[in-house]
Amino acid sequence: GESVGLHLPTLSVQEGDNSIINCAYSNSASDYFIWYKQESGKGPQFIIDIRSNMDKRQGQRVTVLLNKTVKHLSLQIAATQPGDSAVYFCAEIWNSGYSTLTFGKGTMLLVSP
């Protein structure tokens, strides 16, 4: 499949561990944030989102934390599984009405059985 992970920061974990992926965003005026998962040969897939008026949001096995003071997002994945291996991107939106995404650099997550 198509590789998107060349030269990306890599996080290697064991199956069952908790993973934390970090992202610094660029625009203090951004009002909406999304985490995407991109597997080899596929387009980005929505994981979880958070609005700028929130600090934390939980989904199934995933939690997103937002620190607006330092313009930082994190994605926590509980009980990481081999199927979680992929490249993860954070994306910000400056104007929610247009859905135009500005993506961060991405982190490759490698999960060993």
Place this chain on the structure above:
Amino acid sequence: DAGVTQSPTHLIKTRGQQVTLRCSPKSGHDTVSWYQQALGQGPQFIFQYYEEEERQRGNFPDRFSGHQFPNYSSELNVNALLLGDSALYLCASTPWAGGPNEQYFGPGTRLTVT
């Protein structure tokens, strides 16, 4: 229900040539956005189409143009190809009135310029 589809999957072109990439949005979606993803980078927004008009544009030269058809499908055209245009081109669709979390991406077209 088919998701976002793109064609072709892979394409090889020579510098100076022109290329057309195609996208069919997810059923029920009327807005199409195009992104360029260089190897090892995050996707970069090119432009967005709604009601057959370009609604927003990112920082890309005029060599990049697009079109949306009445059935909401879209084309991305790139003229005078440069080596730096080699990338994965992603199409994303969403309902115009929908939220950003309703944006779905296709698998992309890998363009190689030699």
